Amino acid sequence: MSAAPEFDGKAFVRTLSTAPGVYRMFAADDSVLYVGKAGALKNRVSSYFNASPKSARITSMVSQIARMEVTVTRTEAEALILENELIKSLKPRYNVLLRDDKSYPYVLMTNEPWPRIGTHRGPRTTPARYFGPYASVGAVRETLNLMHKLFKLRSCEESVFRNRSRPCLQHQIGRCSAPCVGLVPAREYAESVRRATLLLEGRSDELTNELGRSMEAASERLDFEEAARLRDLVSSIRTLQARQYVDGRAADLDVLAVAMQGSAACVLLLAFRDGRNLGTRAFFPKTNGSDNPAEVLAAFVSQFYIDQNPPKEIVLDRDIPDREMIEEALSRSSDRKVQIRHNVRAERSGYLDIARRTAELALAGELTSHSAQKARVEALRDLLGLADVPGRTECFDISHTMGEATVASCVVFNAEGAVRGQYRRYNITGIKPGDDYAAMHQAIHRRFKRAVDENGVVPDVLLIDGGAGQVAQARAVLDELGVTGVSLVGVAKGPARRPGDEELLLPDGRAVRPGADSPALQLIQQVRDEAHRFAITGHRGKRQKARTTSRLEDIAGIGPRRRAALLKHFGGLGGLKGAGVEEISRVEGINQALAERIYATLHGLETGVPARPPGAQRSTE
Structure with missing residues (x-):
């Protein structure tokens, strides 16, 4: 079979124009090597095939090119957006990839008749406005605390909101205007939502000016109570601005610094919004062999902000390639001018110093953690007598309370x-x-x-939280299904049930106690504890759901309509459990006998009336 012809890069360059666009490099197996953007395709692509010196990483990449494709765009900003989309979907082998195990936290304002404000993570499936991302959940909580104090917006879920009959504790401590029971007019609540939105958007000066005009208007019409309320609101906002002043004005900026050791990188984000310090967050992008800090930082900026709402100003600890192109793209995507700066003084220079030092510390901690993790995995390999370090370890645990709501968990660890x-x-x-x-x-x-x-993946090591009986069950299943190549290990607690005293039941039948100092046991403890935590969380959720819903649903004579009437009348199951038989019988559709049955069921008393048999049809009343 003849070898594939070598890719002629110079001939390919001659077919290109100087228009902006995106280029893609493919290997012989059609995998994507690299995706890049260019203000002028011909100039950028030709730089890979000229005689100028190149790094070993670029030389290796170019030697593997079997073909190239380009997409011409109308503007450089479009090229940046398309590059980002392709990097995320294709995950090329030589691109720097932003990775983060956690979704970014946002403040959410729902699009409901009475909007709710709260914390959000994950996909944006709820119809709402999303403000952020914030550097940490703590920063989100601080913002929500401010919103509740100033504007008294509700935080409860819609199911709770619809079924309340009296104000909750949030109203009593002055953090909610109680729209659930009609204590605030719709127009007034909508105005509070609008003002909160202005503050979340970083337009506090505009808000305070507007509130000042409203305060003067209230005074002129002799509505002194409203004027005093607005005065206090303006005072609170200005106090906040004074306490969190940045560089003589309310700043809206992010400070970014990168630290590298070899090809390991940490990008540290220090965020300010409307003068408020939202804290720091460390990111560890996958560099794919790149050891150029400017390249890593440029990839982070373009990938992070193209999907987020960028601040007005981004301060970097160094200049980056294509800074003007990225700046223009972010300005277009956010419909406002975005500045990317690297040569700063005064306060911003101080923030850069903080970001640099924090990035170096975070990277050192990450590398130490990886080194320790590697040592533990290697120790586990030696303990189990494996040829290679285990690439995938799974652990199973069972959780229940006296047999109730049994849940099994399976957690997965790699190297x-x-x-x-x-x-x-x-x-x-x-x-x-x-x-x-x-x-x-x-x-x-x-x-x-x-x-x-x-034909799915199976683990190299399977940990079972339990003794010989549980391990025997797992072994019986593996034998029954014909699964081989899995090292089965039981993790049994020691006689005193102290950490470090665990007994391991190894695949060869031996029972060993490595001791608390064993790196292999430390890894097993880490995986086992995570399986236990994950099982407990699932069990508690299942148990709570059973205790808050099924107990009421399984009472004979209680259907959806009566259940909704009861929960609405008493403001939830807690209020219903605290009510007496006479109070329950006053709810429409509930007679004395049914009230007695409800009370007895919720308090674990014998009623003489059997509960609804499993599978029996529920009442529609």
Whole structure:
């Protein structure tokens, strides 16, 4: 079979124009090597094939090119946007990739008749306005605390809001105007929402000027109570501005610094919005071999801000390639002028120093953590007698309370740590309450049956939180399904149940106690504790759901309409549990006998009336 012809880069360059656009490099196996943007395609692409000196990384990349494709765009800003989309979707081998295990926190303002304000993470599926991203959840909480104090906006979920019959504690402590029970007119609440939005958008000067005019108008019409309320609101906002003053004005800026050791990088973000310091956040992008800090920082800026609302000013600790192009693209995407600066003085220079030092410390901590993790994984390999370090470790744990709401958890770790996106929970059904062996058998069977049927991935090491009985159940499932190549390890607590005293049941049948100083046991403890935490969280949620819904639903004679009437009348299940039989019987549709049955069920008393049989049709009343 003849070899594929070598790619002629110079001939390809001759076909290009000087228009802006995006270019893509492909290897012989059609995988994407690199995606780049250019203000002039011909000039940028030709730089890869001329005689100028290049880094070993670029030389290696160019030597693997089998073909190239280009997409011409109308503007450089469009080229930046398209490049970012392609990098995220294709994940090229040689691009610097921004990665972050956690979604960014936002402040959410819902698009409801009575808007709710709260914290949001993850996909933006709720119809709402999203303000952020914030550097930390703590910064979001501080902002929400301010919104509740100044504007008294509700924070409760819609299901709670619809069913309240009296104001909650938030209203009593002056943090909510109680729209749920009509204590605030719709127009007044909408005005509070609008003013809160102005403050969240960083337009506090505009807001204080508007409030000042409204205060004067209220005074002129002799509405002194309203004037005093507005005066206090203006005073609170100006006090906030004075306390969080930045460089003589209310600043809206991000400060970014990058630290590198070899190809390991940390980008540190220090954020200010409307003069408020929102804290810092460290990012560890995947550099794919790049050791150029400016290249890493440029990739971070273009990938991070193209999907976020950028501040008016971005201060960098160094100049970056294509700074003007990125600046123009961000200005276009946000419909306002965005400045990217690197040569600053005074306060901003001080902020850069803080960001640099923090980035260096964060990178050192990350590298130390990776080094320790690597040592633990290697120790586990030696303990289990494996040929290579385990690439994937899974751990199963069972959680229940006296047999109630049994949940099994499966957590996944690779050589770098937890892979949270692949965690799984299993609701265990059809077993005798409290039968941990049957629960473990069901969970393991469901996990590996699917892997066998779908030719899915199996772990190198399977940890079972339990003794010989649980391990025997897991072994029986693996043998039944014909799963091989999995090192099965039981993790049994020691006689005193102290950390470090665990007994490990190894694949060869030995039972060992490595001791608290063993790096291998430290790794096993880390994975086991995470499985335990994940199982407990799922179990508590399942148990709480059962106790707040099914107990009421399973009372004979209680259907959706009566249940809704009860919850609305008493403001929730807690209020209903605190009511007596006479109070319950006053709810429309609830007679004395039914009230007694409800009271007895909620308080664990015998009623002489059986609960609704499983599968029986519920009342529609």
